[in-house]
Amino acid sequence: MKALIINDVHKKYHNGVHAVKGISLSIDELSFTAFLGKNGAGKSTLMHMMSTLTEITSGSIKMFDYDVTKDDEKIRSLIGIVFQHSMMDGILTVYDNLSIRGSMYGLSKESLHNRILEVSKTLDIEELLKREYGSLSGGQRRKVDIARALLHQPRILILDEPTTGLDPKSRQELWEYIHQLRVSSSMTILLTTHYLEEVMDADQVIVINEGLMIENASSHALREKYTRTKLYLSGNGPLEQSLIQDSIQYVVHQNRYVIPLSSPFESVEIVSKYQPLIQSFEVIQGTMDDVFFALTSEDQ
Numbered sequence: 425m426k427a428l429i430i431n432d433v434h435k436k437y438h439n440g441v442h443a444v445k446g447i448s449l450s451i452d453e454l455s456f457t458a459f460l461g462k463n464g465a466g467k468s469t470l471m472h473m474m475s476t477l478t479e480i481t482s483g484s485i486k487m488f489d490y491d492v493t494k495d496d497e498k499i500r501s502l503i504g505i506v507f508q509h510s511m512m513d514g515i516l517t518v519y520d521n522l523s524i525r526g527s528m529y530g531l532s533k534e535s536l537h538n539r540i541l542e543v544s545k546t547l548d549i550e551e552l553l554k555r556e557y558g559s560l561s562g563g564q565r566r567k568v569d570i571a572r573a574l575l576h577q578p579r580i581l582i583l584d585e586p587t588t589g590l591d592p593k594s595r596q597e598l599w600e601y602i603h604q605l606r607v608s609s610s611m612t613i614l615l616t617t618h619y620l621e622e623v624m625d626a627d628q629v630i631v632i633n634e635g636l637m638i639e640n641a642s643s644h645a646l647r648e649k650y651t652r653t654k655l656y657l658s659g660n661g662p663l664e665q666s667l668i669q670d671s672i673q674y675v676v677h678q679n680r681y682v683i684p685l686s687s688p689f690e691s692v693e694i695v696s697k698y699q700p701l702i703q704s705f706e707v708i709q710g711t712m713d714d715v716f717f718a719l720t721s722e723d724q
């Protein structure tokens with residue numbers, strides 16, 4: 425089943441910014457989808473539209489059997505959202521914050537209490553429940569924000585740049601929790617990010633640039649399409665002469681000869697052929713960085 429179907433959606437803000445310029449896509453239920461793009465690409469705007477927080481200028485968004493705009497209340501009950509700016513009150517305890525947020529979902533006092541304990545366990549924040557939200561570290565706050573978004577057991581979890589602004593260790597830790605959530609819960613997860621390593625294991629990667637969707641594929645497929653494995657050879661003049669003689673394409677980068685390969689196995693042939701002339705070699709696989717660069721560089 426499709427969790428989300430977006431059809432030719434546009435957003436023009438009142439100031440004239442055309443932030444989303446006709447995006448269409450669909451997302452499978454229970455999948456993990458990453459929206460990747462530079463700052464200002466239009467990712468948050470798209471998330472806001474699907475979350476009913478900003479009006480759609482034209483086009484349509486369907487979530488399961490419901491339409492954004494027509495069925496907004498139902499849609500809000502289906503989604504849990506973590507935005508870049510927290511909605512928590514800094515001087516209240518974590519428990520009170522969760523309790524106030526949770527009371528908006530019409531749970532009884534007891535079920536809400538049990539649910540707070542349950543989500544706190546999932547995110548390992550039980551120790552923090554009595555602390556003031558404002559006294560927590562960035563990483564701890566993010567975990568509490570996610571716990572808040574999970575209180576009403578949403579079917580879709582939307583994470584808008586959840587790790588932005590965190591130090592590398594907290595990012596890594598939070599990322600592991602998100603990973604666990606994916607495995608342990610039956611939720612469809614949508615994530616926006618500009619950290620490329622966070623999209624490596626997404627089922628679907630949607631690349632947005634200047635309000636347009638410029639790619640929609642698995643991260644594996646994107647790497648296959650946009651990156652090439654490269655062989656780096658160190659050697660001296662005779663090596664270069666041989667490469668030229670044999671018409672092998674190369675560029676020189678930091679005193680090494682860089683040869684693009686169509687498969688990593690090609691390196692075996694090249695290295696054995698020129699072995700006496702090679703001082704050292706390295707085979708480097710393409711990364712999501714290459715994909716992002718290929719897709720969003722200015723000379724596209």
Ligand code: ADP
Pocket residue numbers: 437438439441442443461462463464465466467468469470
């Ligand atoms: P991203 O999430 O990819 O960084 P955004 O969706 O936040 O991108 O922004 C897309 C464009 O829309 C930017 O040019 C931004 O300045 C503009 N924008 C975002 N929110 C508003 C708003 N509330 N009013 C006017 N322009 C906005």
